Structure formats: C-alpha cells, structure tokens
Amino acid sequence: MKQVGIVGAGTMGFGISFYLAVKGVRTHVIDVSEKSLELAKEKFHLYYQIFKENRFPLNQTKEEVQSLITYSTKLEDLKDADLIIESATEHLETKQLIFKTLDEISKPEAILASNTSSLKLSDIAIHVTNHRKHLLLTHFFNPAQIIPLVELLAIDETSPIVLEKVKSFFESIDKVPIIVHKEIPGLVANRIQVALAREVLSLLEDGVVSQEDL
Numbered sequence: 001m002k003q004v005g006i007v008g009a010g011t012m013g014f015g016i017s018f019y020l021a022v023k024g025v026r027t028h029v030i031d032v033s034e035k036s037l038e039l040a041k042e043k044f045h046l047y048y049q050i051f052k053e054n055r056f057p058l059n060q061t062k063e064e065v066q067s068l069i070t071y072s073t074k075l076e077d078l079k080d081a082d083l084i085i086e087s088a089t090e091h092l093e094t095k096q097l098i099f100k101t102l103d104e105i106s107k108p109e110a111i112l113a114s115n116t117s118s119l120k121l122s123d124i125a126i127h128v129t130n131h132r133k134h135l136l137l138t139h140f141f142n143p144a145q146i147i148p149l150v151e152l153l154a155i156d157e158t159s160p161i162v163l164e165k166v167k168s169f170f171e172s173i174d175k176v177p178i179i180v181h182k183e184i185p186g187l188v189a190n191r192i193q194v195a196l197a198r199e200v201l202s203l204l205e206d207g208v209v210s211q212e213d214l
Contacts, residue, residue: 001169002026005078006085007098009033009040009071012115013087015144018047021068022058022145023173028078029071037071044069047145079105083166085138087115092123100127111162113138117187122155132157136166137180139187148176151187 002025006017009031017040020027031037048062058065070077075098078084084106086098095114102112113136114124121137128135137153150170154163163179170177180187186194203209 001082003081004083005081008087009036014040019145021065026068075101083111085113095124099125103128103130133159150175150177152177153180
C-alpha cells in the first residue's frame with residue numbers, strides 16, 4: 001500500500017490520514033470543502049505535538065510527516081491510490097455517489113473501503129460494478145490516530161485475498177484489525193459498548209449501587 005486516499009477531512013478522516021503519514025504512508029486527503037481541508041492542515045500541528053509530548057513513536061521529522069499528506073477537493077486525484085477509505089458524512093446517498101465515482105475513476109486493482117458502522121456496505125456500494133471484489137468496510141474508532149482497533153467487514157463478492165491484504169497492511173502499521181463475519185448494525189465493539197451502557201443504567205435505576213460508586 002504505497003498510496004492511500006481518504007475521502008473526508010473531518011475528525012475521523014484526518015485522524016486516519018495523520019496516523020498513516022506518521023507510519024510513512026503517502027496519503028491523499030479529499031474533501032469538497034476547502035475550509036475543512038484548511039482546518040485539517042491546522043490540526044496536523046496539534047496532533048504532531050500531542051504525539052511528541054506523549055512519546056508516541058515518531059520515526060520522521062514533523063516536516064517529513066507533513067510532506068506525506070496532500071490535500072484536494074477532487075476525487076479524480078485518487079485515481080492512482082492503492083487503498084481508498086471513505087470517511088464522509090453518514091448519509092447514504094452521499095456515500096453511494098462517492099463510491100460510484102470512485103468505481104469509475106480508480107485503477108482496477110484499487111481497494112475501496114468505507115469507515116462506517118451505522119450504514120451497510122452492501123447499500124453504500126450498490127452502484128459499484130468494476131470493484132465488487134475489492135470492497136471492504138474498515139471501521140476505525142475515535143480518535144483514529146490513537147485507538148488501535150479497526151473492524152474489517154467484507155461483502156459476499158469481496159476477494160478473500162483483498163481482505164487478507166488489508167488486514168496485513170493494518171498489522172504492519174501497528175493497528176489491531178479484527179474480522180467481522182456478518183453485516184449487522186453497530187458491528188462488534190459498538191454493540192458491546194451499548195450493552196455495557198444499558199447494564200449501567202439498569203444498575204442505577206434498580207438502586208443496586210450509587211452513581212459515585214459505580
């Protein structure tokens with residue numbers, strides 16, 4: 001994975017981009033909003049300072065990491081990317097349009113992924129025809145530049161080789177990928193968190209323990 005494209009320069013999208021650059025991966029950040037891209041450029045300095053102050057592994061200078069991230073408003077600039085991760089707004093039609101465009105402009109071997117747990121990959125990629133074997137869900141957790149976990153989900157048409165390739169790539173940059181075998185709302189970690197929150201509320205409502213002690 002020599003070049004990775006990220007669609008969406010918000011909190012999640014830029015967090016992923018920053019982490020990849022820290023790990024030496026050339027990353028292209030795409031967003032329709034010039035303002036969002038400018039904010040992302042500003043966040044770079046804050047994120048790097050946080051990494052440095054907290055002694056996260058940094059094998060490159062700030063300038064070297066910064067040089068690995070490029071910014072654009074055009075999806076067409078991702079035509080040479082090996083892996084493209086969509087991290088746009090959680091709006092189905094918007095994601096469908098993004099994937100339709102990526103399917104048309106990406107090189108044949110490109111892997112197209114979405115960073116979501118609230119929408120189904122099979123719905124998002126409904127208009128994808130050229131890259132059916134190269135579709136994945138890659139669900140990161142906020143803040144993506146710090147939390148290691150990434151949930152991976154394939155659809156029926158996804159090549160097992162593609163799934164393994166992405167899993168190995170994430171492991172090579174010190175992420176912890178897990179394979180989700182069924183397309184269900186919330187995937188795995190979010191469902192565990194919701195179950196935990198539900199039990200906490202039940203314990204409080206039943207008077208089992210005080211809020212402070214819990």
